[in-house]
Structure formats: structure tokens, C-alpha cells
Amino acid sequence: MTLATTLVRDIAIERPGATAVFRRHKIDFCCNGGVPLAEAAARRGVELDALEDELVRLQPVQAAAPTDVHALIDHVLERYHEVHRAEFPEAIRLARRVEAVHRDKPDCPHGLADHLTFVFGDLDGHQRKEEQVLFPMMRQGGSPMIGFPIARMMAEHEEVGEQLERLAELTTDFVPPPGACTTWRALYQACRKIDEDLREHMHLENNILFPQFA
Ligand SMILES: [Fe+2]
Numbered sequence: 001m002t003l004a005t006t007l008v009r010d011i012a013i014e015r016p017g018a019t020a021v022f023r024r025h026k027i028d029f030c031c032n033g034g035v036p037l038a039e040a041a042a043r044r045g046v047e048l049d050a051l052e053d054e055l056v057r058l059q060p061v062q063a064a065a066p067t068d069v070h071a072l073i074d075h076v077l078e079r080y081h082e083v084h085r086a087e088f089p090e091a092i093r094l095a096r097r098v099e100a101v102h103r104d105k106p107d108c109p110h111g112l113a114d115h116l117t118f119v120f121g122d123l124d125g126h127q128r129k130e131e132q133v134l135f136p137m138m139r140q141g142g143s144p145m146i147g148f149p150i151a152r153m154m155a156e157h158e159e160v161g162e163q164l165e166r167l168a169e170l171t172t173d174f175v176p177p178p179g180a181c182t183t184w185r186a187l188y189q190a191c192r193k194i195d196e197d198l199r200e201h202m203h204l205e206n207n208i209l210f211p212q213f214a
């Protein structure tokens with residue numbers, strides 16, 4: 001099997017660093033990662049040969065996330081759940097400030113603070129369900145009913161994927177306008193980080209943690 005015919009999701013799992021390449025080309029490796037690389041590249045108008053080249057040249061630099069269920073859940077909680085809870089409120093504060101100070105500028109991201117607030121509210125409920133129901137079930141070795149909460153979480157991940165599309169739209173793909181002030185730049189950087197972390201987070205759950213209980 002060549003890279004071109006390998007599923008994007010599998011490349012993201014097996015090749016450390018591939019997720020960064022996919023993000024750069026706006027190829028969704030999480031919820032829509034079940035398509036061959038060639039198809040995903042064509043959809044995004046990315047040149048396949050160059051993309052394959054980038055993926056082949058990747059060195060295994062970052063340590064892969066643990067695959068043991070307990071260690072992986074600990075990693076998800078610490079590296080993602082807690083980090084989102086710390087970073088969203090700050091991004092919302094920055095957005096409120098930028099929208100107030102720059103409300104008359106044509107590039108002002110009107111509605112960004114409200115969108116971030118909405119995403120954070122949804123995410124908080126989602127994470128609580130994982131923390132209080134699904135993860136404890138997994139730590140006990142699973143349950144005959146576990147398919148239901150897993151399916152529910154995966155459906156919610158798809159909604160997060162849509163919310164992230166909207167986040168990218170509101171921030172012109174996280175690129176501040178020329179001459180933007182520091183707060184505006186920091187805001188878009190914070191949004192970019194939120195986008196990256198959420199995609200990695202959902203990828204670990206969808207493609208590495210949940211399949212162990214399928
Ligand atoms: Fe999670």
C-alpha cells in the first residue's frame with residue numbers, strides 16, 4: 001500500500017508529525033480522516049507528490065502519545081481537557097477586548113467572543129461526560145453498552161469540527177490583518193492553538209482510544 005492509497009487517519013496515527021503537515025494543508029485527519037490521502041489532497045487542491053514527499057521526510061521527533069488505556073486517558077485529561085479549560089477563558093477575554101476596541105474596523109472579528117463562549121460551553125459538557133461516564137467505564141475494562149457513549153462522543157466531535165470551521169472563518173484562518181495590535185495577534189494565535197489542540201485531542205480519542213473498545 002502506498003501513501004496515496006493509505007487513509008489520512010492511519011497516516012496521522014502512524015507517522016508522528018503528520019498531523020502538523022495535515023493542519024498546514026487544512027486536511028482534516030480527525031472526523032473526516034477516513035479517506036485515502038490522494039482523495040483528501042484532491043479535495044483541498046493540494047499537490048499529491050509534494051505532500052507525499054513532506055510526509056516521507058518526517059522524522060519521528062515527538063514522542064507518540066501512550067497507547068495503554070490508563071496512561072492515554074491520563075494524557076488526554078492532563079494535556080487536553082485541563083489545557084482547554086485554562087485557555088478558552090483567556091481567548092474569550094481577548095476576543096471581547098478586540099471586538100470592543102476595533103469594532104469599526106472592517107476586519108474586526110465580530111461574533112468571535114460569542115462563538116468561543118459557545119464552543120467552550122459545549123466542550124465543557126462533552127468533557128464532563130467523558131470524565132464522569134465514559135473514561136471510568138474504560139478504566140474498568142469496558143462494558144457491553146460502551147458503544148453508545150462512544151457513538152455519542154464521536155457525534156459531538158463532528159460538531160466540534162464544524163465549530164472549528166467557523167472559528168477559522170471568523171479569524172481568516174488565524175491570520176490577523178496587517179498592522180493588527182498585539183492583543184489581536186495574541187488572540188488569533190490563541191485561537192490557532194485551540195484549533196490545533198482540539199483536533200489532536202479528538203484524533204487521540206477517535207482513532208486511538210475508542211477503537212480499543214470497539
Ligand atoms: Fe476528551
Ligand SMILES: [Fe+2]
Pocket residue numbers: 126130153157202205
Ligand atoms: Fe471527546
